[in-house]
Amino acid sequence: MNVIEINNLTKRYGKSRGIEDISFQVAEGEIFGFIGPNGSGKSTTIRTLLNFLYPTSGTAKILGKDMVKDSTYIRQHIGYLPSEVHYYDDMKVNELFKFSSGFYPGDTSQHAMQLATRLQLDTTRKIEDLSFGNKKKVGIIQALMHEPKLLILDEPTAGLDPLMQSIFFDLLKELQQKGTTIFFSSHYLSEVQKLCNRVGIIKEGRMIKIENMEDMRAKQFKKVHLHFHEKFENTFRIEGVLQEHITDTSYEFIYNGHTRDLLEQLRSVPFYDITIEEPSLEEVFMHYYEKEEGDQHGL
Numbered sequence: 372m373n374v375i376e377i378n379n380l381t382k383r384y385g386k387s388r389g390i391e392d393i394s395f396q397v398a399e400g401e402i403f404g405f406i407g408p409n410g411s412g413k414s415t416t417i418r419t420l421l422n423f424l425y426p427t428s429g430t431a432k433i434l435g436k437d438m439v440k441d442s443t444y445i446r447q448h449i450g451y452l453p454s455e456v457h458y459y460d461d462m463k464v465n466e467l468f469k470f471s472s473g474f475y476p477g478d479t480s481q482h483a484m485q486l487a488t489r490l491q492l493d494t495t496r497k498i499e500d501l502s503f504g505n506k507k508k509v510g511i512i513q514a515l516m517h518e519p520k521l522l523i524l525d526e527p528t529a530g531l532d533p534l535m536q537s538i539f540f541d542l543l544k545e546l547q548q549k550g551t552t553i554f555f556s557s558h559y560l561s562e563v564q565k566l567c568n569r570v571g572i573i574k575e576g577r578m579i580k581i582e583n584m585e586d587m588r589a590k591q592f593k594k595v596h597l598h599f600h601e602k603f604e605n606t607f608r609i610e611g612v613l614q615e616h617i618t619d620t621s622y623e624f625i626y627n628g629h630t631r632d633l634l635e636q637l638r639s640v641p642f643y644d645i646t647i648e649e650p651s652l653e654e655v656f657m658h659y660y661e662k663e664e665g666d667q668h669g670l
């Protein structure tokens with residue numbers, strides 16, 4: 372079953388672009404990463420899905436319900452972390468949790484306090500006195516406290532230090548094992564790589580690629596660095612080069628293919644040294660940020 376189903380969703384702000392013709396699905400129990408640079412449309416997509424923004428065209432279903440008509444039901448049954456959180460600054464964290472608990476059946480504030488211990492958040496402090504990262508933890512706990520079946524998290528890791536990020540990811544993995552579906556946005560592919568089953572890449576308002584992480588790992592990418600004694604002249608063509616970087620006496624590129632084929636192709640190239648290493652996912656994907664849709668690189 373698809374927990375999120377988006378069909379041709381477009382949101383324009385007057386004449387300016389928000390998102391254009393976005394379609395994708397997120398299956399039950401999946402962790403889906405939504406990646407894109409600043410201003411690419413991640414928050415617009417999420418805010419339209421939750422009916423904080425009215426769509427220009429297109430439809431979407433969340434938990435099988437219509438995003439516009441059933442938005443009250445949807446907001447009650449999911450956990451949502453906005454990219455920027457604003458609370459009553461005067462309240463203490465534990466007071467906020469008690470207050471929020473009133474919106475849900477049962478006493479969810481107990482669970483909130485357990486999450487706070489796990490995320491090392493001092494709940495006796497006033498919200499206005501918290502750092503940006505600690506305010507983010509408050510937002511995360513608010514999204515998780517009622518144990519929703521679907522989490523929609525807009526840049527949850529912004530402001531978290533690496534240790535906290537790791538604790539938070541462990542928490543998300545545990546939730547996935549219990550059947551929770553997680554959709555979260557991020558600027559960073561490398562962090563998504565650790566966690567997601569699939570990743571969607573949005574650029575300039577359009578979804579340009581959706582990749583299954585297993586497939587990505589199965590593909591054979593290498594980062595190749597050739598060194599030359601003389602000034603480097605790019606007079607040869609290597610099949611499988613995804614992106615290249617040329618300096619005076621070196622040629623660096625991401626290669627997609629078998630190393631044996633690469634070495635065969637390099638037989639007549641007059642380099643004096645070569646390094647071949649595993650690229651980061653960021654390096655493999657970088658061309659999506661740099662080049663236009665439809666650029667075929669065999670990914």
Ligand SMILES: Nc1ncnc2c1ncn2[C@@H]1O[C@H](COP(=O)(O)OP(=O)(O)OP(=O)(O)O)[C@@H](O)[C@H]1O
Nearest residue numbers: 384387388389407408409410411412413414415416
């Ligand atoms: N309220 C608004 N009025 C006009 N344009 C807007 C508004 N909100 C967003 N936009 C525009 O919509 C586009 C998508 O912005 P959005 O905030 O969705 O991107 P994002 O991927 O979430 O960015 P970031 O990573 O910086 O948070 C941008 O061009 C932005 O300028």
